[in-house]
Amino acid sequence: MAKQRILVSDPISDIGVDLLRNHPEIEVDVNTGLSPEELLKIIPSYHGLIIRSQTKVTAEVLAAATELKAVGRAGVGVDNVDRDAATNHGVIVMNTPTGNTISTAELAFTLMLSAARNIGPAHAGVLAGDFPAARKAYKGIEINNKRLAVIGMGRIGAEFAKRAQAFGMTVVAYDPFLTQARADQLKVELAESPDAALTGADVVTLHVPMTDDTKHIINADRLALMNKGALVVNCARGGLIDEAALKAAIESGHIAGCGLDVYEDEPPSADHPLFNLPKHVSFTPHLGASTNEAQENVGIQVAEQLRDFLTTGEIRNAINMPSLDAAALSEIGGYLDLATSLGKFLAKLGPANPDSIRVSYHGELAEKDTSLISRTVLTGYLEAARPDGQVNIVNSPAVARDMGLETVESTITAQTEYAELIVAELRKDGKKFRVAGTIIGQSPRIVEIDHLFVDTNIKGNFLIVRNDDRPGIVGLVGSALGSAGLNIANLSLARNKSEGNALNVIELDTSPSAEIVASLSDAPGVLSVTAIEI
Numbered sequence: 001m002a003k004q005r006i007l008v009s010d011p012i013s014d015i016g017v018d019l020l021r022n023h024p025e026i027e028v029d030v031n032t033g034l035s036p037e038e039l040l041k042i043i044p045s046y047h048g049l050i051i052r053s054q055t056k057v058t059a060e061v062l063a064a065a066t067e068l069k070a071v072g073r074a075g076v077g078v079d080n081v082d083r084d085a086a087t088n089h090g091v092i093v094m095n096t097p098t099g100n101t102i103s104t105a106e107l108a109f110t111l112m113l114s115a116a117r118n119i120g121p122a123h124a125g126v127l128a129g130d131f132p133a134a135r136k137a138y139k140g141i142e143i144n145n146k147r148l149a150v151i152g153m154g155r156i157g158a159e160f161a162k163r164a165q166a167f168g169m170t171v172v173a174y175d176p177f178l179t180q181a182r183a184d185q186l187k188v189e190l191a192e193s194p195d196a197a198l199t200g201a202d203v204v205t206l207h208v209p210m211t212d213d214t215k216h217i218i219n220a221d222r223l224a225l226m227n228k229g230a231l232v233v234n235c236a237r238g239g240l241i242d243e244a245a246l247k248a249a250i251e252s253g254h255i256a257g258c259g260l261d262v263y264e265d266e267p268p269s270a271d272h273p274l275f276n277l278p279k280h281v282s283f284t285p286h287l288g289a290s291t292n293e294a295q296e297n298v299g300i301q302v303a304e305q306l307r308d309f310l311t312t313g314e315i316r317n318a319i320n321m322p323s324l325d326a327a328a329l330s331e332i333g334g335y336l337d338l339a340t341s342l343g344k345f346l347a348k349l350g351p352a353n354p355d356s357i358r359v360s361y362h363g364e365l366a367e368k369d370t371s372l373i374s375r376t377v378l379t380g381y382l383e384a385a386r387p388d389g390q391v392n393i394v395n396s397p398a399v400a401r402d403m404g405l406e407t408v409e410s411t412i413t414a415q416t417e418y419a420e421l422i423v424a425e426l427r428k429d430g431k432k433f434r435v436a437g438t439i440i441g442q443s444p445r446i447v448e449i450d451h452l453f454v455d456t457n458i459k460g461n462f463l464i465v466r467n468d469d470r471p472g473i474v475g476l477v478g479s480a481l482g483s484a485g486l487n488i489a490n491l492s493l494a495r496n497k498s499e500g501n502a503l504n505v506i507e508l509d510t511s512p513s514a515e516i517v518a519s520l521s522d523a524p525g526v527l528s529v530t531a532i533e534i
């Protein structure tokens with residue numbers, strides 16, 4: 001395997017970088033602080049890219065990154081990656097969702113207390129020699145018995161809530177994916193809307209991803225719902241808050257102040273409108289994940305994830321395709337090669353321009369998570385049907401969608417001759433064409449082609465010959481192959497008695513020339529010959 005080249009374009013921990021450097025199949029370059037133009041220039045030669053929040057992985061970068069297979073984000077938010085463009089280019093995007101949870105929750109909590117007690121301005125006052133004046137000016141707000149609204153009760157939101165409860169706050173949460181059972185477990189009130197959570201709240205803290213839906217989730221109308229003298233804390237993404245509305249609400253006296261780690265534009269300019277407010281403000285420069293512990297966690301996690309994906313195909317924490325961790329890989333990994341072959345057989349033997357591709361599962365396999373197997377069948381089919389090198393496991397569903405090819409997956413509990421069976425089928429104008437495979441012992445086998453039972457390997461050089469079911473044809477094909485110097489490694493015969501024809505799946509040691517395929521096709525009694533190389 002050629003060495004996999006990884007570019008680390010934002011600073012990550014040395015332990016993470018060393019982990020990559022020490023792998024014999026990986027070459028790593030650390031090149032941080034690149035301008036967008038510099039990144040565009042060097043990205044074409046890399047297979048993997050590791051970033052934090054500074055590097056912007058735009059559609060332009062992804063178009064230039066012709067060798068790129070994966071982007072690994074050492075952190076949670078992936079709003080600096082054009083996810084749709086990555087998917088369309090077949091680039092997997094992974095993050096490290098758990099490594100910086102505690103550090104970020106701790107900073108958000110610190111910002112709340114700091115804004116409540118004027119730590120920033122008071123500290124500056126002491127250093128400036130204004131001790132008595134500072135003492136007089138910076139009367140704080142107690143948070144005990146106050147009502148906290150958490151918007152986004154995921155990992156960080158839940159950690160914040162726990163700390164708030166320990167400080168005597170009551171907690172209400174808005175999160176469309178929070179169940180009542182989980183809310184009960186966390187001992188928080190479940191709000192039905194952001195408005196319901198904010199009405200009567202003394203503090204709001206934001207822990208949601210930045211998306212089109214969450215942009216300006218805190219606006220003038222929602223700030224007005226909060227109690228007078230409330231505080232706003234944001235350690236998620238700046239664009240969640242309409243900063244102009246926040247400034248107006250603070251200046252009007254309705255909102256007391258804010259603690260912010262993140263800003264609509266980063267880095268914010270020194271004359272940012274919120275920076276000249278006199279009190280109840282605390283600002284940090286996007287430091288949520290900046291602790292030794294968090295950086296070590298996410299640096300190691302992202303390096304391990306990229307290493308494993310590029311060298312073994314294991315997929316963890318992908319945000320644009322299903323994960324395939326070591327446990328899942330050992331459970332369904334054996335079926336992935338079979339799935340690729342089924343897709344390629346479909347492409348070579350089935351109808352052109354089908355309406356739909358269907359994958360169904362029989363037996364125990366029907367009870368497992370088979371989504372990645374189905375995606376692999378589709379990818380194998382598209383790779384063979386459109387050999388332009390532009391399809392892979394990440395973008396195949398999008399490619400199929402763009403082609404108008406419907407993809408269907410089903411599980412069937414009916415018994416078959418095999419303990420487990422995968423059936424891949426193309427449909428066109430009401431007609432169906434199918435191939436099926438299973439694993440016998442440790443060996444993946446194709447066991448059926450269009451309802452005719454065969455038994456053949458899944459990889460190799462195949463000749464699929466359909467012929468009239470009469471004596472002499474197998475001999476004729478065998479002699480022609482022998483005369484052409486082609487050795488038969490395996491031969492599987494099946495016949496359709498009612499239609500009077502037969503199917504030969506011939507596995508050859510070497511690939512047949514176009515001439516031999518053409519001359520066999522013209523032989524008497526031969527209906528069709530298809531060469532397939534997998």
Ligand SMILES: NC(=O)C1=CN([C@@H]2O[C@H](COP(=O)(O)OP(=O)(O)OC[C@H]3O[C@@H](n4cnc5c(N)ncnc54)[C@H](O)[C@@H]3O)[C@@H](O)[C@H]2O)C=CC1
Binds near residue numbers: 075104207213289290
């Ligand atoms: N300041 C910093 O350095 C850091 C900032 N972050 C930011 O914090 C955010 C949250 O991180 P985690 O808690 O780890 O993520 P998470 O995925 O565990 O939690 C996010 C929660 O938001 C909820 N959610 C999604 N859409 C929502 C909506 N419209 N309204 C309300 N809730 C919604 C989800 O259901 C989920 O429970 C990240 O997206 C990231 O942008 C994360 C780490 C460090």
Ligand SMILES: O=C(O)CCC(=O)C(=O)O
Binds near residue numbers: 074100289290
């Ligand atoms: O990489 C960082 O320091 C920022 C972390 C962050 O914003 C995130 O994980 O979403």
